[in-house]
Amino acid sequence: xxxxxxxxxxxxxxxxxxxxxxxxxxxxxxxxxxxxxxxxxxxxxxxxxxxxxxxxxxxxxxxxxxxxxxxxxxxxxxxxxxxxxxxxxxxxxxxxxxxxxxxxxxxxxxxxxxxxxxxxxxxxxxxxxxxxxxxxxxxxxxxxxxxxxxxxxxxxxxxxxxxxxxxxxxxxxxxxxxxxxxxxxxxxxxxxxxxxxxxxxxxxxxxxxxxxxxxxx
Amino acid sequence: xxxxxxxxxxxxxxxxxxxxxxxxxxxxxxxxxxxxxxxxxxxxxxxxxxxxxxxxxxxxxxxxxxxxxxxxxxxxxxxxxxxxxxxxxxxxxxxxxxxxxxxxxxxxxxxxxxxxxxxxxxxxxxxxxxxxxxxxxxxxxxxxxxxxxxxxxxxxxxxxxxxxxxxxxxxxxxxxxxxxxxxxxxxxxxxxxxxxxxxxxxxxxxxxxxxxxxxxxxxxxxxxxxxxxxxxxxxxxxxxxxxxxxxxxxxxxxxxxxxxxxxxxxxxxxxxxxxxxxxxxxxxxxxxxxxxxxxxxxxxxxxxxxxxxxxxxxxxxxxxxxxxxxxxxxxxxxxxx
Numbered sequence: 001x002x003x004x005x006x007x008x009x010x011x012x013x014x015x016x017x018x019x020x021x022x023x024x025x026x027x028x029x030x031x032x033x034x035x036x037x038x039x040x041x042x043x044x045x046x047x048x049x050x051x052x053x054x055x056x057x058x059x060x061x062x063x064x065x066x067x068x069x070x071x072x073x074x075x076x077x078x079x080x081x082x083x084x085x086x087x088x089x090x091x092x093x094x095x096x097x098x099x100x101x102x103x104x105x106x107x108x109x110x111x112x113x114x115x116x117x118x119x120x121x122x123x124x125x126x127x128x129x130x131x132x133x134x135x136x137x138x139x140x141x142x143x144x145x146x147x148x149x150x151x152x153x154x155x156x157x158x159x160x161x162x163x164x165x166x167x168x169x170x171x172x173x174x175x176x177x178x179x180x181x182x183x184x185x186x187x188x189x190x191x192x193x194x195x196x197x198x199x200x201x202x203x204x205x206x207x208x209x210x211x212x213x214x215x216x217x
Numbered sequence: 218x219x220x221x222x223x224x225x226x227x228x229x230x231x232x233x234x235x236x237x238x239x240x241x242x243x244x245x246x247x248x249x250x251x252x253x254x255x256x257x258x259x260x261x262x263x264x265x266x267x268x269x270x271x272x273x274x275x276x277x278x279x280x281x282x283x284x285x286x287x288x289x290x291x292x293x294x295x296x297x298x299x300x301x302x303x304x305x306x307x308x309x310x311x312x313x314x315x316x317x318x319x320x321x322x323x324x325x326x327x328x329x330x331x332x333x334x335x336x337x338x339x340x341x342x343x344x345x346x347x348x349x350x351x352x353x354x355x356x357x358x359x360x361x362x363x364x365x366x367x368x369x370x371x372x373x374x375x376x377x378x379x380x381x382x383x384x385x386x387x388x389x390x391x392x393x394x395x396x397x398x399x400x401x402x403x404x405x406x407x408x409x410x411x412x413x414x415x416x417x418x419x420x421x422x423x424x425x426x427x428x429x430x431x432x433x434x435x436x437x438x439x440x441x442x443x444x445x446x447x448x449x450x451x452x453x454x455x456x457x458x459x460x461x462x463x464x465x466x467x468x469x470x471x472x473x474x475x476x477x478x479x480x481x482x483x484x485x486x487x488x489x490x491x492x493x494x495x496x497x498x499x500x501x502x503x504x505x506x507x508x509x510x511x512x513x514x515x516x517x518x519x520x521x522x523x524x525x526x527x528x529x530x531x532x533x534x535x536x537x538x539x540x541x542x543x544x545x546x547x548x549x550x551x552x553x554x
Contacts, residue, residue, distance in 0.1 A: 056303050063308055064364075131284070181241075186277065
């Protein structure tokens with residue numbers, strides 16, 4: 001079962017079974033959500049041992065608290081919020097003991113190029129490189145907003161609560177990204193009309209990957 | 218922000234005037250691109266059939282969304298399963314430790330505790346204490362690392378150990394809290410208040426340490442009151458001891474119905490011939506509401522019974538009704554006359 005395909009009823013049912021002490025439900029929750037949390041963690045901080053510690057603490061705590069947990073229809077949101085808090089606690093604590101851990105480093109939330117179906121030849125590599133550069137120059141928290149909304153599919157409100165910011169700040173982040181996209185993506189559409197998006201070039205893919213390696217290595 | 222339901226009747230209407238940038242910002246649209254469902258696919262198919270002129274804006278917005286990609290890693294299967302095994306290992310150790318704890322020597326239980334808390338825990342809590350605060354009207358349940366559960370009443374502060382020192386589990390309380398202390402052989406649990414120290418070996422009790430003094434009510438188990446390292450009385454279940462601020466040596470012990478004193482946990486206040494003056498003081502310190510009495514004779518009245526504290530307006534109305542007073546509100550102050 002994929003998370004994205006789960007209805008809120010299924011979420012509720014799974015959560016309730018877990019709260020009632022069902023071991024299988026606990027392991028399902030882990031299997032369903034741990035990989036995404038891991039990816040999110042990796043975007044917050046490029047430190048796998050720390051991410052694994054946070055995951056472990058999160059699930060151990062979840063297990064211990066299960067009798068006290070309330071009902072929820074959105075496990076994913078619940079876990080993201082708890083996971084982010086836990087990770088930040090761990091980062092702050094390890095900072096005190098001089099482990100070289102930095103939440104604010106520029107390694108995190110790096111936007112990358114990919115093989116886009118809508119792209120066509122005229123959207124040349126240098127344009128794409130410019131777009132990526134501009135997006136990657138956004139403050140890290142704005143990149144996190146984009147990640148939560150456009151990769152993880154969180155709502156504005158969920159994103160705001162996970163990051164402990166206001167929904168308005170979330171919307172502003174979205175608007176800033178929009179203006180960059182309009183600058184680079186829109187002209188391609190204007191020139192080529194509606195059908196441009198259908199073009200998909202496999203030959204291009206190889207070049208883009210090389211470019212990405214040059215840019216981010 | 219979305220104040221709409223995805224399938225409300227006039228949703229199509231709403232999108233009629235959308236440009237690419239509006240689609241891009243629209244939560245339902247984003248969700249449909251990222252996680253299409255049968256419902257959303259058929260919705261957009263129908264929408265585009267009915268409004269072919271929206272096709273370009275639609276595709277453009279979808280291209281924007283697909284442009285946003287992040288450099289990610291695919292978590293390795295072995296990493297994920299190792300973490301999962303560690304979690305289960307920690308859970309197992311916890312279970313064992315509960316049964317075994319009673320039989321183990323104090324020294325052994327130290328090792329057990331390390332396992333039970335999870336490998337990462339102590340490593341990251343070096344300073345040894347954590348502080349918890351509650352606002353007016355907020356009640357918070359706290360799970361301490363030894364599995365003790367503390368319910369912290371409103372407007373209270375608890376400083377609690379994150380690891381043991383000299384074989385002690387120590388907490389400091391200003392305000393009111395209910396403690397359900399996990400039994401742990403050889404490790405005393407001590408609650409410090411301004412007036413006294415309460416020494417525990419595994420039990421449930423309520424402590425109220427507000428400005429007038431400290432009030433302790435024991436539900437189960439046994440506790441000992443200490444005063445500057447002098448042994449004080451040992452309480453039995455149902456005992457209530459009151460230690461006044463101005464004279465901490467003048468302890469008063471009486472027998473009460475303990476669940477009533479912890480009624481706040483479940484959103485109730487119990488009164489038993491309680492003077493109105495005391496109730497009002499309680500409401501002011503715990504819930505931070507302002508109450509003005511314009512008729513002094515009300516203060517001497519006494520009340521008995523159970524009052525729900527949620528919502529507070531209702532409580533005030535019930536109170537006014539019971540003491541036969543008029544209730545009004547001016548500038549966020551409740552006025553009784």
